[in-house]
Amino acid sequence: MLTYQQALIETASRLKESGSTTPELDALLLLCHVTGKDRIGVYATPKEPLTSEEYSKFDNLVGRREKAEPMAYILGEKGFWEFDLKVRKGVLIPRPDTESLVEAILDIHKDRNAELNILELGVGTGAIILSLLHEMPNAKGLGVDVSPDALACAEENAEANNLDDRLTLRASSWFDNVSEDGFDVIVSNPPYIRTDDIPNLMRDVAHHEPSLALDGGNDGLDAYRHIIDEAPAKLKAGGLLAFEIGYDQADDLKKLLKDSGNFTPAVIVKDLAEHDRVVLAHRL
Numbered sequence: 001m002l003t004y005q006q007a008l009i010e011t012a013s014r015l016k017e018s019g020s021t022t023p024e025l026d027a028l029l030l031l032c033h034v035t036g037k038d039r040i041g042v043y044a045t046p047k048e049p050l051t052s053e054e055y056s057k058f059d060n061l062v063g064r065r066e067k068a069e070p071m072a073y074i075l076g077e078k079g080f081w082e083f084d085l086k087v088r089k090g091v092l093i094p095r096p097d098t099e100s101l102v103e104a105i106l107d108i109h110k111d112r113n114a115e116l117n118i119l120e121l122g123v124g125t126g127a128i129i130l131s132l133l134h135e136m137p138n139a140k141g142l143g144v145d146v147s148p149d150a151l152a153c154a155e156e157n158a159e160a161n162n163l164d165d166r167l168t169l170r171a172s173s174w175f176d177n178v179s180e181d182g183f184d185v186i187v188s189n190p191p192y193i194r195t196d197d198i199p200n201l202m203r204d205v206a207h208h209e210p211s212l213a214l215d216g217g218n219d220g221l222d223a224y225r226h227i228i229d230e231a232p233a234k235l236k237a238g239g240l241l242a243f244e245i246g247y248d249q250a251d252d253l254k255k256l257l258k259d260s261g262n263f264t265p266a267v268i269v270k271d272l273a274e275h276d277r278v279v280l281a282h283r284l
Contacts, residue, residue, distance in 0.1 A: 001050055003046060004035070004045060007050060007055075008024070011062050026065055031058065033061070033075055034054050070205075072093045080096075080125075080131070081130075081131040081134070088152075091125055091149050092124045093209060098127060099131075104280060105187060105240065106135055109185070109240075117182065118133075118184065120142070121187070122146075122189065123154045128187055133163050134161070140167075142168045142170065146171065146173045149210075154167075154169055175230045178234065183235055183239055187242045188244075190227065190244075192224070193214045193246070194220040195218055198215060224256055237283055237284070244277060245279050247275040247276055250279065254266045263281035
């Protein structure tokens, strides 16, 4: 039976051939997942053999990764902010870039004890709104999504992190099932990939993540138009509208917000890679 060291070497080679850009790391994380050891534990016992049961499970997981299935789906979780969030197929995997959206909202609402009422459109795993509720102990949230898988995933994450008492989850296509108004913050990371660009994304994304959470229409702006049109009726005067955007969409969003006549001039925030990532505007 393979030792840990042999498994790491052989698996990294297999994954490199299949197109993984991080084959060594993938191999290590899969081995840790199967054996229950952390990275130090694996490296400290290179000659320890996998049991037959571990090997069978490990080989199955490696096969899934060879088909470009995202590691987050294989492992069932993804780190975001201060959480290890549960992730499942059919739900968009949280990205580190999205932490820039959370940070931008917190930079505006510096009073962490404020009693804010937050709405997230397209809640997904709950990454954004749960991070905000975690940082603001007196805030309450409503998260909506059209996907039953996403709502179930967000509910599981809210319960696991003891935030379910301050988060309501509801099935809704954008504002269709949102009767409430007077929100202090409306936030969304909507689908913003141009339809024609989706086949050109990395295999992990194009072949495995839900198109519903990716496809923003011909120009990638369909969801933004819809939200910008309806958000003023749901926001308090002075309330914040916050979006994640694609790296080349800042000018488009500025124009959409200006043309609506309902918002202050848009502020653009860059992510850690210095790409335009967040758009912020307040309701007039």
